[in-house]
Amino acid sequence: MPLAKETPARPRILYSCYANLSREGEQFVPEHVFSYQVAGTLLLHDGTREYVLPTGSFRLLKRNHLVKFTKQLPPGGDYQSLSVSFDEATLRAFSLEYGYQPTPQPPGPVVLELPTSPLYTSYIESLQPYHRLPQAPGDPLLALKVREALLLLLQTTPALKDVLFDFSEPGKIDLAAFMEKNFHFNVSLSRFAYLTGRSLATFKRDFEKLFQLSPSRWLVRRRLQEAYYQLKEKGKAPTEVYLEVGFEDLSHFSFAFKKMYGLAPSKI
Missing domain, CATH: 2.60.120.810 (Jelly Rolls)
Incomplete structure (x- = not known):
């Protein structure tokens, strides 16, 4: 392991x-x-x-x-x-x-x-x-x-x-389904790779082939999409949302959100 x-x-x-x-x-x-x-x-x-x-x-x-x-x-x-x-x-x-x-x-x-x-x-x-x-x-x-x-x-x-007593390591699993379930966890790419049964190099190669984006860029985009939904449809505050979707701090979240949507998260 x-x-x-x-x-x-x-x-x-x-x-x-x-x-x-x-x-x-x-x-x-x-x-x-x-x-x-x-x-x-x-x-x-x-x-x-x-x-x-x-x-x-x-x-x-x-x-x-x-x-x-x-x-x-x-x-x-x-x-x-x-x-x-x-x-x-x-x-x-x-x-x-x-x-x-x-x-x-x-x-x-x-x-x-x-x-x-x-x-x-x-x-x-x-x-x-x-x-x-x-x-x-x-x-x-x-x-x-x-x-x-x-x-x-x-x-x-x-x-x-x-x-x-099951000592098997994670096997190679469906990458799209795994990432959609786990994108909001703020962990390293090497951790995602391990849990999907891949080396880091294979993970990145499979990921870009599947999503047409690097893992880092896809994760930011997917987290911001989820944040937008939580803010607009669920009425949550940015302070509730940023950690929930996988950002480390509020300022980074606000900057990335405004860059993608043209508005500060507090304006949604």
Whole structure:
């Protein structure tokens, strides 16, 4: 999984807490993540479907996907979640030790909402001390907690073996359909190339042959078209739209919009 390795090493067990302000953003998910929503609500959107994950819910977020997120505070409290991520080396060693062989499955939901289980609840409670401690790579106690999570997931939902131990890389897929679904994610061209099963050079060549434009120019144009629709038909404000369609900052969005449509976005 070459591009996933570009991501800096992160804690295997991660506690998130936000006070006073809800948070929005987007990210590439390079590894499977098992999470529990301690407090507040997490909204996820994968380009097609929205997932609403309230307080007390468990989920498995599948690797190699782009998601937009909104972390909403509960009334009078802080947003809190606890997550365990599974790196490929751990999963491969586990599958060899226990003899797990996945059965190929058609693409499914990006987020798997898991049933509430006393086993999950007890496990999450046992993690409380870990997220406050330094997490050195190779820490044997940490490795045991990650393996424990795998055992619990597979005992509770055996079919998860087909997700957790599928080590295939993204195959070459329909470029037009993928870009139309994911153009609003502000990620690098190399990331788009990887997720469509192509090298960067092949991605650019296929793209220009298909769209008669370079990927960068097409992305700007398509994002501005979507922004125009959101402003005119949905009545949204430019401050709501620019991040939603994939621009990094408002000034760049306003400049590009005026260049294409001859009007500032605030005039639409």
